[in-house]
Amino acid sequence: MVKRYGFPLLLALLLAAGTPALAAAPLPDIPKAIKGEQCVEDTGFMRRNHMALLEHQRDDTVQRGIRTRQHSLKHCFTCHVVQDDHSQPVTAADPRHFCRVCHDYAAVQVDCWQCHVSIPEPSATSLRGGQP
Amino acid sequence: MSDEKALSGEKVMNNKIDSYKRRFLAQSAVITGAAALGGGLVLTRVVQARPASQAVSSKNRWGLLIDTRKCANDCDACVQACEMEHGWGRGSSDEQRSSPAQKAQWIRKVTLRDRTTGHETSLPMMCQHCAHPPCVDVCPTGASMKRDDGIVLVDKHRCIGCRYCMMACPYKARSFIHEDLHGQKTASPRGKGTVESCNLCVHRVDQGKIPACAEACPEKAILFGDLKDADSEIARRLASEPSTEIRGDLRLDLGVRYQNI
Numbered sequence: 001m002v003k004r005y006g007f008p009l010l011l012a013l014l015l016a017a018g019t020p021a022l023a024a025a026p027l028p029d030i031p032k033a034i035k036g037e038q039c040v041e042d043t044g045f046m047r048r049n050h051m052a053l054l055e056h057q058r059d060d061t062v063q064r065g066i067r068t069r070q071h072s073l074k075h076c077f078t079c080h081v082v083q084d085d086h087s088q089p090v091t092a093a094d095p096r097h098f099c100r101v102c103h104d105y106a107a108v109q110v111d112c113w114q115c116h117v118s119i120p121e122p123s124a125t126s127l128r129g130g131q132p
Numbered sequence: 133m134s135d136e137k138a139l140s141g142e143k144v145m146n147n148k149i150d151s152y153k154r155r156f157l158a159q160s161a162v163i164t165g166a167a168a169l170g171g172g173l174v175l176t177r178v179v180q181a182r183p184a185s186q187a188v189s190s191k192n193r194w195g196l197l198i199d200t201r202k203c204a205n206d207c208d209a210c211v212q213a214c215e216m217e218h219g220w221g222r223g224s225s226d227e228q229r230s231s232p233a234q235k236a237q238w239i240r241k242v243t244l245r246d247r248t249t250g251h252e253t254s255l256p257m258m259c260q261h262c263a264h265p266p267c268v269d270v271c272p273t274g275a276s277m278k279r280d281d282g283i284v285l286v287d288k289h290r291c292i293g294c295r296y297c298m299m300a301c302p303y304k305a306r307s308f309i310h311e312d313l314h315g316q317k318t319a320s321p322r323g324k325g326t327v328e329s330c331n332l333c334v335h336r337v338d339q340g341k342i343p344a345c346a347e348a349c350p351e352k353a354i355l356f357g358d359l360k361d362a363d364s365e366i367a368r369r370l371a372s373e374p375s376t377e378i379r380g381d382l383r384l385d386l387g388v389r390y391q392n393i
Contacts, residue, residue: 058289059289062285062287062288062289063277063279063287064279064280065182065188065279065281065338066184066185066186066187067338068184114312114313114323114325115288115313115316115322115323115326116316116321117316117317117318117321121318
């Protein structure tokens with residue numbers, strides 16, 4: 001009896017023990033875009049394929065000089081900005097950052113931010129001033 | 133009579149055309165050619181203001197012509213403009229632990245002194261944007277690359293930081309980032325573990341603007357333009373005035389040329 005049903009029983013027990021833990025994991029609370037009603041593509045498409053769009057765009061930009069806005073990383077942050085208590089945009093160092101919210105949940109670490117800026121571009125005037 | 137009619141007439145009555153008529157046709161063909169060339173030149177200017185969706189093409193080759201006589205010894209406006217534009221050196225508060233030799237250096241002022249006469253020449257030195265770049269030859273990943281329009285740059289997505297290109301470059305144009313960075317510019321992503329160098333302000337060139345160093349020079353000693361456009365100021369000056377490639381003996385066909393050195 002034990003020999004015959006032992007393994008399925010163990011499996012069922014493990015599943016029963018595991019299910020409540022899975023259900024308890026809180027889903028990410030995705031921050032809403034600060035402006036615009038519609039993303040550059042459908043939301044479902046973007047959730048599954050944003051990485052492919054960004055990778056394609058990055059090669060087009062660096063190697064071929066194509067700088068369209070539609071799928072550019074820079075363009076993401078014109079809408080997807082999370083502001084802190086002082087109305088300043090938070091960087092990817094902050095867990096509230098738009099990218100971080102899902103990526104932390106999925107335990108997928110991206111290294112975009114080692115080089116790229118993770119907040120919207122400051123206005124052209126402040127750039128011209130020359131920061132110290 | 134239109135040129136087209138004259139040309140078709142020439143085919144039919146080829147044997148009967150006298151020498152006078154031949155001369156007339158030759159002249160009109162030259163005029164037609166000139167008109168076509170004029171149209172082509174106008175088109176080239178349109179191509180320079182390329183739409184964002186269009187890839188760069190080998191019809192252009194961007195380069196610099198630097199007149200060292202206009203370059204003042206104590207001026208480093210071009211270096212400062214580059215630092216601010218790309219966020220290195222004085223344009224950044226990062227790289228605190230790196231030694232001066234380790235820190236990023238996209239462009240530097242170099243002073244040449246004639247040992248006999250004591251005459252000093254000052255010039256800005258940066259990536260020379262070779263047509264046959266040794267850095268591209270040696271790169272194991274294809275990160276060190278030359279765009280179709282002649283701009284040599286590092287695709288940092290592919291750079292593994294091996295620094296082979298730094299050793300291959302005869303101009304010491306490249307530097308390696310040793311530390312985590314935080315204050316990068318949106319237009320110029322830079323990061324630890326990758327090699328970088330002057331990219332001729334590729335983000336500005338793509339928008340139809342000139343590089344920051346050329347814009348900042350108070351004496352207009354740095355001229356930016358399309359070497360392949362015979363009508364551009366840089367091509368006209370290169371054709372009519374003497375200029376030098378640094379280490380021209382290497383025959384790398386440089387995109388940056390100097391005058392009066």
